[in-house]
Amino acid sequence: MQVKRKPKILGTILFYCCWFYLVAGCKEKQTVRPQPQPPTPPVVQPLVKTQVAFWLTNPDLSTVFKRQNIALNFGSITNIAPVIEIDTTQAYQTIDGFGYTLTGGSVTVINQLDAIKKADLLKELFAFDSTFIGVSYLRISVGASDLSDRVYTYDDMPAGQTDVNLTNFSLSWDRTQLIPLLKEILNINPTIKILATPWSAPVWMKTSSSFVGGSLKPEYYGVYAQYLIKYLQAMQDEGIAIDAITVQNEPLNDNNNPSMYMPATEQAKFIKNYFGPAVQQAGLSTKIVLYDHNADKPEYPISILNDPEAKKYVDGSAFHLYAGDISALSTVRNAHPDKNIYFTEQYTVAGGSFGGDLNWHLKNLIIGATRNWSRNVLEWNLAADQNNRPYTIGGCSTCLPAITVIGNAFSRNVSYYIIAHAAKFVRPGSVRIATNMPGNLQNVAFKRPDGKKVLIVLNDSQVSQSFNIKYRANMINTTLNGGAVGTYMW
Numbered sequence: 001m002q003v004k005r006k007p008k009i010l011g012t013i014l015f016y017c018c019w020f021y022l023v024a025g026c027k028e029k030q031t032v033r034p035q036p037q038p039p040t041p042p043v044v045q046p047l048v049k050t051q052v053a054f055w056l057t058n059p060d061l062s063t064v065f066k067r068q069n070i071a072l073n074f075g076s077i078t079n080i081a082p083v084i085e086i087d088t089t090q091a092y093q094t095i096d097g098f099g100y101t102l103t104g105g106s107v108t109v110i111n112q113l114d115a116i117k118k119a120d121l122l123k124e125l126f127a128f129d130s131t132f133i134g135v136s137y138l139r140i141s142v143g144a145s146d147l148s149d150r151v152y153t154y155d156d157m158p159a160g161q162t163d164v165n166l167t168n169f170s171l172s173w174d175r176t177q178l179i180p181l182l183k184e185i186l187n188i189n190p191t192i193k194i195l196a197t198p199w200s201a202p203v204w205m206k207t208s209s210s211f212v213g214g215s216l217k218p219e220y221y222g223v224y225a226q227y228l229i230k231y232l233q234a235m236q237d238e239g240i241a242i243d244a245i246t247v248q249n250e251p252l253n254d255n256n257n258p259s260m261y262m263p264a265t266e267q268a269k270f271i272k273n274y275f276g277p278a279v280q281q282a283g284l285s286t287k288i289v290l291y292d293h294n295a296d297k298p299e300y301p302i303s304i305l306n307d308p309e310a311k312k313y314v315d316g317s318a319f320h321l322y323a324g325d326i327s328a329l330s331t332v333r334n335a336h337p338d339k340n341i342y343f344t345e346q347y348t349v350a351g352g353s354f355g356g357d358l359n360w361h362l363k364n365l366i367i368g369a370t371r372n373w374s375r376n377v378l379e380w381n382l383a384a385d386q387n388n389r390p391y392t393i394g395g396c397s398t399c400l401p402a403i404t405v406i407g408n409a410f411s412r413n414v415s416y417y418i419i420a421h422a423a424k425f426v427r428p429g430s431v432r433i434a435t436n437m438p439g440n441l442q443n444v445a446f447k448r449p450d451g452k453k454v455l456i457v458l459n460d461s462q463v464s465q466s467f468n469i470k471y472r473a474n475m476i477n478t479t480l481n482g483g484a485v486g487t488y489m490w
Helices: 002-032 104-110 115-126 172-176 178-188 218-237 264-281 299-305 328-335 354-371 414-423
Strands: 053-057 083-094 097-101 137-142 193-198 244-246 287-295 314-324 340-345 376-379 403-406 409-412 431-435 441-447 453-459 465-471 474-480 485-489
Touching (some): 083 441, 104 115, 104 178, 115 178, 287 299, 287 340, 299 328, 314 354, 328 340, 376 414, 453 474, 474 485
Parallel strands (some): 083 465, 097 137, 097 376, 193 244, 287 314
């Protein structure tokens, strides 16, 4: 009997030994298993103490609008480097702001972003703090521009019909697309200035009976003036103040879609006999700005300002630079120093080089236009898709936007950085102050309302350049690569 029971006892002993070994082994493994560690936070280099903040963009994209973590402190410097001297005792024009044209196409693609992504983009563009660029000026179109997804005005009628009482006037498209977006922007920056520009009158008012070309029929001068008044009042009713309105976009370009030809004699007549008195009678504070075309025809705005009856209604003249020289802005200002100068449009072309466009636009617009009395600088077209759409048939197909929107994402192009180098630092109410221009160091300086000074410098050469910035009796020394732009603030 005992012999028969022995195997059972041995088996039981072996079973418990194996069970104990396995449990102990598992517990041992559990005690030595490494625990997950929290990710190591990135090393953030603390900003060095500096009197001068320095933001840099290099033309090869190696550094793009980035604050440089270097110490720039004023002191005694002895070297042979060129000197840019800041003179706050000589002050020029007050700055209204820097920004873009919010075209109908811009509105379309921005509104395609989801709510979170759109809010991120609008905050980046229009908020003003240490993170964002603080765009302070926008241009919008009265009706469609050539960068809209269709052509329209606010009183389109069937062929052969008119509406002289403007009973069919409606901002219906704007109320569903543009106006809600503008209200979002105004919630971020309530003080942003808005300039409005018509590309065409309703076609029933035009000699061409078409959106393309043609002039405003004389019998409709008064009706068109009331059309623009109804627009300004309707926007005001929406809580959107139009700071200024130009009478006609590119009045000497009748090939765009839409467009309207308006020579200087007709614009003068329209302003002094119809639109100017209508704005005054309506009690509107919107400024009337004339011309809004290339710098090759300074005689156009000068001839209107030479007419005292037209001049009394006009705040100033607006320019583009697809032809002519930026110095023409000073020609007009010197002829009528009591009237303001604005720069309202220039595009960067798709397929252009980042460095080339950065150089040309900084030299001619951010620096050139402001040194020639402009109160603002606006780049053409805030946003489009990856094919630079939407645009009308015959509209600009090669206009590269500041922001490219693809699906629910966006990227930044060269005009974003062109404007950022000024808008972030030169706040509305800043005043341009005097500087010299040594060699290839193109530059312009401003004194802000808070007393801070801003200097924007472009190294307009192909080689690195060391130079000094002199303020009062002291200097700092700094260097820019060839084609680079730096904004300095203290």
